[in-house]
Amino acid sequence: MLSEIAFYGAIETGLIYGLVAFGIYISFRVLDFPDLTVDGSFPLGAAVAAVLIMQGWNPWVATGAAVLAGMAAGAVTAMLNVKLKILNLLASILTMIALYSINLRVMGRPNIALLGEETVLTPWYSLDLAYHQVPVLLFVIVVFIALILLWRFMKSETGLAMRATGANPRMARAQGIATGAMIILGVAVSNGLVGLAGALFAQSQGAADVTMGVGVIVIGLASLIGGEAVITPTTVIRALVACVVGAIIYRLAIALALNADFLGFKAQDLNLITAILVTLAIVLPGARNSLVNKLTRKKA
Amino acid sequence: MISATDLQLTFGKGTPLENPALRGMSLTVNQGEFVTVIGSNGAGKSTFLNALAGEVLVDSGNIVVDNLNVTKLSTHKRAGRVARVFQDPLAGTCEGLSIEENLALAIKRGQRRGLSAAVKKQYMEQFRESLSSLNLGLEDRLGDKMGLLSGGQRQAVSLLMASLTPSNILLLDEHTAALDPKTAAFVLALTTKIIEEQKLTALMVTHSMKQALEVGTRTVMLHQGQVVFDINGKDREGLEVKDLLDLFEKQRGLSVDDDSLLLG
Numbered sequence: 001m002l003s004e005i006a007f008y009g010a011i012e013t014g015l016i017y018g019l020v021a022f023g024i025y026i027s028f029r030v031l032d033f034p035d036l037t038v039d040g041s042f043p044l045g046a047a048v049a050a051v052l053i054m055q056g057w058n059p060w061v062a063t064g065a066a067v068l069a070g071m072a073a074g075a076v077t078a079m080l081n082v083k084l085k086i087l088n089l090l091a092s093i094l095t096m097i098a099l100y101s102i103n104l105r106v107m108g109r110p111n112i113a114l115l116g117e118e119t120v121l122t123p124w125y126s127l128d129l130a131y132h133q134v135p136v137l138l139f140v141i142v143v144f145i146a147l148i149l150l151w152r153f154m155k156s157e158t159g160l161a162m163r164a165t166g167a168n169p170r171m172a173r174a175q176g177i178a179t180g181a182m183i184i185l186g187v188a189v190s191n192g193l194v195g196l197a198g199a200l201f202a203q204s205q206g207a208a209d210v211t212m213g214v215g216v217i218v219i220g221l222a223s224l225i226g227g228e229a230v231i232t233p234t235t236v237i238r239a240l241v242a243c244v245v246g247a248i249i250y251r252l253a254i255a256l257a258l259n260a261d262f263l264g265f266k267a268q269d270l271n272l273i274t275a276i277l278v279t280l281a282i283v284l285p286g287a288r289n290s291l292v293n294k295l296t297r298k299k300a
Numbered sequence: 301m302i303s304a305t306d307l308q309l310t311f312g313k314g315t316p317l318e319n320p321a322l323r324g325m326s327l328t329v330n331q332g333e334f335v336t337v338i339g340s341n342g343a344g345k346s347t348f349l350n351a352l353a354g355e356v357l358v359d360s361g362n363i364v365v366d367n368l369n370v371t372k373l374s375t376h377k378r379a380g381r382v383a384r385v386f387q388d389p390l391a392g393t394c395e396g397l398s399i400e401e402n403l404a405l406a407i408k409r410g411q412r413r414g415l416s417a418a419v420k421k422q423y424m425e426q427f428r429e430s431l432s433s434l435n436l437g438l439e440d441r442l443g444d445k446m447g448l449l450s451g452g453q454r455q456a457v458s459l460l461m462a463s464l465t466p467s468n469i470l471l472l473d474e475h476t477a478a479l480d481p482k483t484a485a486f487v488l489a490l491t492t493k494i495i496e497e498q499k500l501t502a503l504m505v506t507h508s509m510k511q512a513l514e515v516g517t518r519t520v521m522l523h524q525g526q527v528v529f530d531i532n533g534k535d536r537e538g539l540e541v542k543d544l545l546d547l548f549e550k551q552r553g554l555s556v557d558d559d560s561l562l563l564g
């Protein structure tokens with residue numbers, strides 16, 4: 001039903017969206033800050049990395065610059081909210097819209113092809129692995145490192161202060177936590193991760209495109225919510241693992257839906273399928289509970 | 301020592317809902333004093349506490365804590381000097397975090413927070429010891445989520461958290477009001493015990509005149525954003541609720557028609 005290449009492709013994209021889901025976990029779950037900046041910071045990361053690679057920069061340095069660019073975008077959103085008191089959702093939409101222009105400026109044109117350029121993946125192709133397995137191996141390592149770092153951070157004094165900021169800002173202030181600074185730091189880190197995802201995505205797909213960010217927020221949320229439905233996020237580590245698992249499941253589900261001929265889906269149906277999957281992921285856990293309740297009530 | 305001088309604060313200035321909450325409030329609390337604050341609804345008790353904590357900034361006047369003028373400082377910058385327990389038992393703790401994580405947050409109150417692990421082994425002895433003083437068995441449940449605890453238990457932990465690190469003043473904002481009578485008595489007894497043992501300086505707002513006279517070393521009554529009377533030492537000994545009401549009427553030439561003052 002699913003070819004080997006399609007399978008590895010789904011895992012590869014799933015791992016990248018796992019990084020996006022980490023970012024969305026920080027903004028939506030830890031900080032309770034609905035942040036749509038990601039639709040702009042994902043292509044921003046891709047654009048920055050692509051432009052620098054084209055100029056002959058080391059691809060890892062270019063990827064690092066993409067992370068910093070994403071963090072800057074996140075910091076702008078958070079400052080609009082914290083310093084100028086603009087509603088968080090609206091602040092993120094403003095940054096997202098502004099980034100569309102900025103991304104065009106960064107690239108100088110709507111898209112940049114990276115075919116034949118040296119990317120972070122290039123050295124790994126000399127390994128004795130099938131072509132489609134190489135990105136999976138590299139991204140597993142990247143996602144694993146990001147997961148460990150994030151986990152350690154969330155358990156640190158500053159990370160705990162950030163979690164308190166999102167959960168109970170009044171209590172956080174009373175404990176001497178600068179909640180505004182925590183929101184800025186958190187949203188910056190969140191978008192830094194999304195910038196990283198964008199940079200890696202551009203390098204694995206061989207192109208950066210100004211429209212590649214459309215719907216990233218929905219896919220990230222789908223991964224987050226789907227992951228949480230599979231792995232109950234009772235601890236930080238479980239929540240982070242759920243992000244990655246959710247992203248991979250989501251990509252596999254999409255690949256299956258598109259590959260299953262009897263369903264009749266085509267590539268253009270992607271966003272529709274995404275919307276349906278997100279709706280199911282949100283509704284199903286509740287529906288399951290009420291079904292269980294009904295069944296047990298009948299027994300009693 | 302904490303001193304507030306001529307605090308003025310009006311909410312909704314220039315609107316039909318303009319509400320002068322503090323009108324020249326002045327109060328000095330000396331080191332080691334335990335002041336109970338009473339007053340009817342709208343007297344400015346909570347606003348006064350919020351002003352001391354930094355949750356609201358006053359229009360004019362000065363607040364000095366231990367020789368530092370904190371009038372314009374935001375809440376988190378004062379937190380090292382001012383500890384606080386809220387009225388809502390759920391407000392003082394984070395339900396999604398474990399008991400030890402909540403305590404770890406509190407042990408760094410007002411200090412720099414770095415990237416080292418928040419819950420450190422060296423804290424555990426202190427955490428267990430202070431939790432066991434509550435006699436609630438919480439010392440064996442350090443890893444449990446705060447949300448699993450009852451309101452009374454959470455308020456007791458809030459109180460511990462406020463006293464985990466030294467402060468210049470402990471603000472208690474009707475912190476027993478939302479609890480059932482038995483739990484309220486337990487939390488109040490715990491409060492006096494902690495304040496006496498650690499020789500804390502404290503300001504406790506209460507709705508109950510009886511409670512205001514039974515605990516603490518000094519009682520202050522607020523009315524319309526001002527201190528209307530302030531009694532301590534010998535004058536306060538043997539005073540009863542009725543005496544307080546008489547005192548209030550004499551001071552203001554008013555009769556008290558607010559039932560809430562008589563309750564308790």
